[in-house]
Amino acid sequence: MKRMSVNTHNNTYDIFIKKGILHNVGSFIESFIKNKKVIIITDTNVNRLYGEYLMKNMRKYTSSIFKIVINAGEDSKSFDTLKQIYDKLLSFHVNRTDIIIAFGGGVVGDLAGFAASTYMRGIHFIQIPTTLLSQIDSSIGGKVAINHPKGKNLIGSFYHPKSVIIDPDLLDTLNNKFLYDGFGEVIKYSLIKDKYLYNTLIRINNKIDIFNHIEDIIYNCCKIKKDIVEKDEKDQGIRMLLNFGHTLGHAIEKYYAYKSYTHGEAIAIGMYNITKVSEDICITKKGTSKLILDILNKYNLPYDMPTNNIEKLFDFIRLDKKNSGTNINLVFIKEVGKGTLQQLDIKEFQKLLTVNLKG
Ligand SMILES: NC(=O)c1ccc[n+]([C@@H]2O[C@H](COP(=O)([O-])OP(=O)(O)OC[C@H]3O[C@@H](n4cnc5c(N)ncnc54)[C@H](O)[C@@H]3O)[C@@H](O)[C@H]2O)c1
Numbered sequence: 001m002k003r004m005s006v007n008t009h010n011n012t013y014d015i016f017i018k019k020g021i022l023h024n025v026g027s028f029i030e031s032f033i034k035n036k037k038v039i040i041i042t043d044t045n046v047n048r049l050y051g052e053y054l055m056k057n058m059r060k061y062t063s064s065i066f067k068i069v070i071n072a073g074e075d076s077k078s079f080d081t082l083k084q085i086y087d088k089l090l091s092f093h094v095n096r097t098d099i100i101i102a103f104g105g106g107v108v109g110d111l112a113g114f115a116a117s118t119y120m121r122g123i124h125f126i127q128i129p130t131t132l133l134s135q136i137d138s139s140i141g142g143k144v145a146i147n148h149p150k151g152k153n154l155i156g157s158f159y160h161p162k163s164v165i166i167d168p169d170l171l172d173t174l175n176n177k178f179l180y181d182g183f184g185e186v187i188k189y190s191l192i193k194d195k196y197l198y199n200t201l202i203r204i205n206n207k208i209d210i211f212n213h214i215e216d217i218i219y220n221c222c223k224i225k226k227d228i229v230e231k232d233e234k235d236q237g238i239r240m241l242l243n244f245g246h247t248l249g250h251a252i253e254k255y256y257a258y259k260s261y262t263h264g265e266a267i268a269i270g271m272y273n274i275t276k277v278s279e280d281i282c283i284t285k286k287g288t289s290k291l292i293l294d295i296l297n298k299y300n301l302p303y304d305m306p307t308n309n310i311e312k313l314f315d316f317i318r319l320d321k322k323n324s325g326t327n328i329n330l331v332f333i334k335e336v337g338k339g340t341l342q343q344l345d346i347k348e349f350q351k352l353l354t355v356n357l358k359g
Contacts, residue, residue: 002219006140006226008233011160015140015226017219022054022128022167026061029126032162037064037098039089041112043072046104046130049173054103054128066092070111074258077111077147079155085115099124099162105131105178106138110153113144117159127161130170132182133264136189136221139164141229152258158234166222168214176300177262179210183299184245184264188271189221191292192244192331192339197221202295241339244331245271248353251316255307268301277352278332283342285335305357314350 001018016028026033038058042051047069058065068088070076102112102125109127116125127139145156171179183201190198197220204210210217225242232239248270252261261269272292278284296303307313317328327343334340 002215004219004223004226006160007230008142008160011142013160013163015164015166015222017166017168017215017222019169019215020167021165022050022057022170024057025054025128025165025167026057028165029163030061032099032124032126033058033061035062035064037066037092037094038062038101039092039094039098040065040067040101040103041070041085041108041115042067042103043070043076043105043108045072046108050103050130050170054101058101066094070108072107074107074147077107077145077152079146079148081111082115082146085111086119089115089119094119094123096120096123099126101126101128102139102161103128103130104134105129106134109134109138110143110145110156113159113161114146114156117144117157122159124162125159127164129164129166131174131178132171132218133178133185135166135168135171135218136182137185137225139166140222140225142233166218168211168218171214172211176207179207180300181262181264184262184266184268184301186217186221187292187295187299187301188242188244188267189224190295191271191333191336192241193224193337194220195337198291198295198336202298204298238341240329240341241331244333244339245269245274247317247320247328247330248273248313250320251313252306254316255309255313260306261302265302268296269303269305272296272303273305273353273356274330275333276356277349280352280356283332283334283340288333288335291336308357310350310354310357314346317350318346 003016005014070081100112100116102109116123129135129139142158142160144159145153148154228239245267249267252266275289275292279289293303328346330344332340
């Protein structure tokens, strides 16, 4: 079993990573659930596969267990679903000493975490993430949120779980689309911080190989995120490194109204194209974009810019809340494993990208 603890300003919590840990998950969180009211929040898919199993496991530690099942999918990160959760928590007479378990992917984690952070001014919650993306990214770091009709994750807070329990075996049932989507973020970690992880990933040849290495891969990603979050919990400095590929990626997701590209695919395109630009202006060692292309190919991720309409993409980029004046904060890599933050004039960035795409 792999274990690490996350130490932020006001919180400390443990992350446990182990294949099959779901079988005795209760023993790892006993102190939080014993004789408490436990409310499992999950989605329809995860519930169908593992819901009853988790309930059964919890029954060894408490007789008071409830389950709230939301519809699977991003649409559930909404005010409507949040209200349904509050209504159910009230009808179960949940109080501040009870605990929520978020059991699902990033959608469940963000929504249940936000509900936990606001219900009665905050009750404890535990993350049991079930997708690759949620196991390496969204369950750690304390960002919880719902979407607003005007944009994703606009309503949210920073609120840490009491513990994160990661069972890589749960990924067996995840379809390939979501598995490779998660690899977009795994690759990002390797590019900004961990050349060794890149070298491991590039040597993997098939899905069996992936599952042979998955515990280490997840551990390395969690460790990178934990180290960064501990230094910059509120996203004011070094945590921005985690946005490598995201400026272009978010613009691509918005340009296609979140329909054509998954998040992992969009940031894959973002990472490759921004690195071509940074090679042109000598921020990045020549040949690095080729190394990115090689690894994206391996994990079935796209890399070509899907549109020449750079003007329209920049309409979205200009709206990014991380801009300051005419400058934009960008993440580049100097070489594989070495991320760096730099500001660039937005117009200059647009010109460089346009020239690069024509060339
Ligand atoms: N809080 C953060 O720091 C942070 C970071 C990154 C992403 N996010 C958020 O995460 C969300 C995306 O998360 P996601 O990619 O996990 O999507 P998701 O939660 O929608 O899960 C993807 C799909 O996989 C299914 N699923 C989940 N676990 C499964 C399993 N073990 N077997 C079979 N099917 C399973 C789900 O039902 C769903 O259909 C977005 O809303 C994004 O904004 C948050």
